[in-house]
Amino acid sequence: MKPQMPGVDTQWFEMRGGLNLTTPPLKLPDGMCQDALNFECQLDGGYSRVMGYERFDGQTSPSTAGYSTLPADLDELVEVGVIITGVTSGATAVVIVVANSYLALTKVNGIFLEGEVITVAGDPVGEVTGQAVAGGAPDQKTNAYYISLAANQYRQDIQRVPGTGPVLGVWKASWAKIYAIRNTAGGDQAKMYESSPTGWAEVVLGYEVEFTNANVDLLEGYTLIQGGVTAWVRRVVLETGTLQSGTNTGRLMIHATVGGNLASGSATTDSGGTLTLGGPQSAITLPPGGRYEFLEHNFTGYFGTRRMYGVSGVGRAFEYDGTVFVPLSTGMMVDTPSHIYEFKNHLFLSFLSSAQHSGVGNPYSFTAITGAGELAVGDLITGFLELVGNEAAAALAIFTQNSTKILYGTSTQDWQLINFNNEAGANPYTMQNIGQAYVMDEAGIRQLASTQNFGNFEQAQISKIIRPFIAARSTRSVGSMIVRRRNQYRIYFNDRYALHTTFDNGKIVGMMPIQYAHGMECFSSHETGTGEETLLAGGTDGYVYALDKGTSFDGEPIISFVKLAFNHLKSPRVRKRFRKAVFEVTGGAYAEFEASYELGYATPEVDQGITQTIETVFGSVFWDSFTWDAFYWDGRTLLPAELDLTGTEENIALILRSQSDMFDSITVNSAIMHYTVRRQMR
Numbered sequence: 001m002k003p004q005m006p007g008v009d010t011q012w013f014e015m016r017g018g019l020n021l022t023t024p025p026l027k028l029p030d031g032m033c034q035d036a037l038n039f040e041c042q043l044d045g046g047y048s049r050v051m052g053y054e055r056f057d058g059q060t061s062p063s064t065a066g067y068s069t070l071p072a073d074l075d076e077l078v079e080v081g082v083i084i085t086g087v088t089s090g091a092t093a094v095v096i097v098v099a100n101s102y103l104a105l106t107k108v109n110g111i112f113l114e115g116e117v118i119t120v121a122g123d124p125v126g127e128v129t130g131q132a133v134a135g136g137a138p139d140q141k142t143n144a145y146y147i148s149l150a151a152n153q154y155r156q157d158i159q160r161v162p163g164t165g166p167v168l169g170v171w172k173a174s175w176a177k178i179y180a181i182r183n184t185a186g187g188d189q190a191k192m193y194e195s196s197p198t199g200w201a202e203v204v205l206g207y208e209v210e211f212t213n214a215n216v217d218l219l220e221g222y223t224l225i226q227g228g229v230t231a232w233v234r235r236v237v238l239e240t241g242t243l244q245s246g247t248n249t250g251r252l253m254i255h256a257t258v259g260g261n262l263a264s265g266s267a268t269t270d271s272g273g274t275l276t277l278g279g280p281q282s283a284i285t286l287p288p289g290g291r292y293e294f295l296e297h298n299f300t301g302y303f304g305t306r307r308m309y310g311v312s313g314v315g316r317a318f319e320y321d322g323t324v325f326v327p328l329s330t331g332m333m334v335d336t337p338s339h340i341y342e343f344k345n346h347l348f349l350s351f352l353s354s355a356q357h358s359g360v361g362n363p364y365s366f367t368a369i370t371g372a373g374e375l376a377v378g379d380l381i382t383g384f385l386e387l388v389g390n391e392a393a394a395a396l397a398i399f400t401q402n403s404t405k406i407l408y409g410t411s412t413q414d415w416q417l418i419n420f421n422n423e424a425g426a427n428p429y430t431m432q433n434i435g436q437a438y439v440m441d442e443a444g445i446r447q448l449a450s451t452q453n454f455g456n457f458e459q460a461q462i463s464k465i466i467r468p469f470i471a472a473r474s475t476r477s478v479g480s481m482i483v484r485r486r487n488q489y490r491i492y493f494n495d496r497y498a499l500h501t502t503f504d505n506g507k508i509v510g511m512m513p514i515q516y517a518h519g520m521e522c523f524s525s526h527e528t529g530t531g532e533e534t535l536l537a538g539g540t541d542g543y544v545y546a547l548d549k550g551t552s553f554d555g556e557p558i559i560s561f562v563k564l565a566f567n568h569l570k571s572p573r574v575r576k577r578f579r580k581a582v583f584e585v586t587g588g589a590y591a592e593f594e595a596s597y598e599l600g601y602a603t604p605e606v607d608q609g610i611t612q613t614i615e616t617v618f619g620s621v622f623w624d625s626f627t628w629d630a631f632y633w634d635g636r637t638l639l640p641a642e643l644d645l646t647g648t649e650e651n652i653a654l655i656l657r658s659q660s661d662m663f664d665s666i667t668v669n670s671a672i673m674h675y676t677v678r679r680q681m682r
Contacts, residue, residue, distance in 0.1 A: 018510020038560035041510035046669035058195030062151035063550035071130030106150035140590035148662035160542035167538025169292020210278030218273035290314035341384035552661035600649030
């Protein structure tokens with residue numbers, strides 16, 4: 001009679017919970033991480049390697065780059081990076097690969113003809129021997145490599161924001177332009193630029209001139225006239241009084257004058273306007289330095305009057321609609337607000353410990369007669385955030401570094417400023433709403449949630465399980481954003497680290513640390529009416545980066561790993577012989593990752609796991625949208641990936657690693673452990 005072989009048991013667990021640095025090992029749930037980098041928690045479970053990011057200036061994005069393969073017989077050496085030209089067709093392309101019987105090309109312009117001679121810098125180098133096809137690499141790994149080479153070619157075209165130093169602010173406006181601000185090379189001022197198909201273009205800010213006692217016929221779009229000097233009126237900024245009364249003060253935003261300079265005294269417009277100018281026009285400039293914070297709002301409610309507003313802490317607040325730039329004057333002796341918000345149709349600005357707001361629906365007026373006001377909070381204001389509640393009871397949190405105030409009401413008629421917490425505030429630029437309000441201070445990440453009674457709020461510290469990570473960066477935060485499609489709150493630090501926190505119906509799915517290859521200085525996220533999301537960061541190197549794009553950190557490899565908690569398979573004092581781990585992996589393109597494991601709390605008394613490479617051959621076929629002989633038949637987006645295990649101990653920790661600049665993100669959803677129970681530990 002043959003001896004009976006011990007049975008093989010299996011146990012499944014989900015990858016969920018994220019990084020946990022504080023829970024004792026025996027209490028750590030299966031699937032949580034004891035160490036991780038550049039993976040993030042998915043809303044529905046699983047750990048995904050983060051997506052890449054790429055530089056941006058409005059030109060073709062590297063992540064959209066494609067390539068073609070052109071059959072060719074070469075007579076001369078052709079180097080990667082040169083431009084080839086078809087003598088007959090005039091077609092051009094950049095060479096990214098020279099193979100035995102073909103060239104891989106990108107930036108293809110035109111159609112190469114079979115049989116035509118191709119040249120480099122006018123010199124013949126060979127002949128086309130067939131038709132070019134889109135794609136055409138021999139396998140999926142090579143295809144991924146060629147795509148990354150094409151992306152690198154487009155990456156070289158994208159420029160820094162002109163100037164010197166870090167990007168000081170970045171914003172995507174609702175009219176689809178992206179704006180960035182950076183100090184000039186001379187360092188005497190800053191300039192604003194907008195994205196375009198040819199790269200960054202400087203925004204011309206124009207001129208301003210003060211006026212008094214204008215009549216109702218002072219109209220935008222008409223010509224200002226003073227003697228032989230003329231200028232086009234771009235915006236009428238009324239700050240006190242009314243045009244109907246003829247008693248008022250304000251400023252005009254104008255184009256450059258024609259015929260000389262304006263001066264103090266009376267002037268007219270060709271629309272019948274009369275007014276008195278306060279002096280010559282002055283060029284609108286931005287002072288150097290600062291940190292820009294933006295918002296968009298339509299204070300009038302009329303179609304077409306949605307505008308962006310910004311502050312820097314070193315200059316006046318401003319308004320911009322894509323055409324007219326308007327500095328805002330509050331009347332403060334030092335008119336340099338640091339933080340900005342809109343609440344109940346008022347524009348709120350912070351000046352040290354003072355929160356000032358404009359009149360209702362009028363961001364140009366900061367006088368009491370129009371409903372403007374001031375709120376003193378007793379400490380340096382670090383930002384504002386509207387707290388979630390019903391429409392009637394919505395409230396504005398005013399944060400300082402050491403305290404939190406909550407403002408109730410709708411206007412100066414019924415404002416109530418309440419002390420919410422005199423011991424906990426928020427770091428600048430960390431305030432975000434994603435279902436509930438979240439901020440970071442020196443103690444960690446806090447949630448400010450509404451109670452069952454709208455208008456009342458409670459707070460909770462939610463970052464306890466990653467306390468060591470937070471403690472090392474409690475004063476190093478530089479910004480934050482929300483990512484709507486992933487339900488994430490992200491915080492960024494000045495050591496190139498970030499923290500991605502994923503939520504599901506207000507509950508934390510998990511927190512995971514990220515480390516970028518480049519320093520980031522400022523951040524913004526935007527969603528269009530169609531649900532498309534744009535995530536932007538201004539780099540310390542002067543580039544604007546589009547986040548969650550591409551397969552690399554702007555050409556640098558993404559180094560990522562997760563080390564799961566030691567899993568004792570529900571029997572912490574029983575030895576098991578581990579045989580196999582089967583990962584459930586999802587993705588959309590070819591990728592590779594390395595898998596390994598540690599046994600028995602990584603004891604040196606046993607051989608630990610060797611590293612194995614696992615290929616995930618994903619791909620998708622879309623019928624009626626492919627070229628014959630230029631696609632891959634494997635349309636799988638879900639597969640099991642197996643890791644052979646050897647060794648006997650009481651527990652095991654699975655480890656996944658990846659280092660690549662060409663592989664797409666993958667998601668590891670779960671694992672199935674195959675093992676044989678041996679004996680109880682003595």
